[in-house]
Amino acid sequence: MLVCHCNLITQKDIEEVVVSLLEADPWQLIVPAKVYHTLKKRGRCCGCFPNVVDTIIRVTEEFHRRAGGGETEIVPFLDRVRGLRGQYGSIGHEGRRTDHRAA
Template sequence: MLICHCNLITEKEIEETIVQLLDQDPWTLIVPAKVYHTLQKRGRCCGCFPNVVETIIRVTENYHSRSEANGEDVVSHLDRVRGLRVQYGSITHERRKADHRAA
């Protein structure tokens, strides 16, 4: 599935990049800019960033659930990530208002 239309980045490429970053340091905080920098791309319109954040959270949860890390460490780390999502939020989806209609 195509996540970023501006740079033609697929979901699979983003997932592989996240796993690569987690292999380097399992407790690093991964943000969309870090993923794009690793892919040697730049966010242009940045409308895809909410989807990238959701992919980061999903892949990170799966990565840590398969790892040998202590469960308490994983839960506290993921709670911090979820707190950031609530704080900075996905209130808008791709910068569109709830009443936005295409065409």
């Protein structure tokens, strides 16, 4: 599935980068800018960043569950990340103006 139309980045590309970053340091904070930097791309319109954050959270949860991390460590960490997302960004907004039209 294509996540970033500006840079032609697929969800699989993002998942692979997140896993490689987690293998290097399992408890690092991964943000869209770090993923894009690893892919040697730049965020242009940044409308895809909320979807990238969702993918990062999902892949991070799966990675730590497979690695045998205890739920007591995984859940509070990711709940804090979700809380920050709720505080600083909206799921439905995606960085576009209200008068934005796709067609």
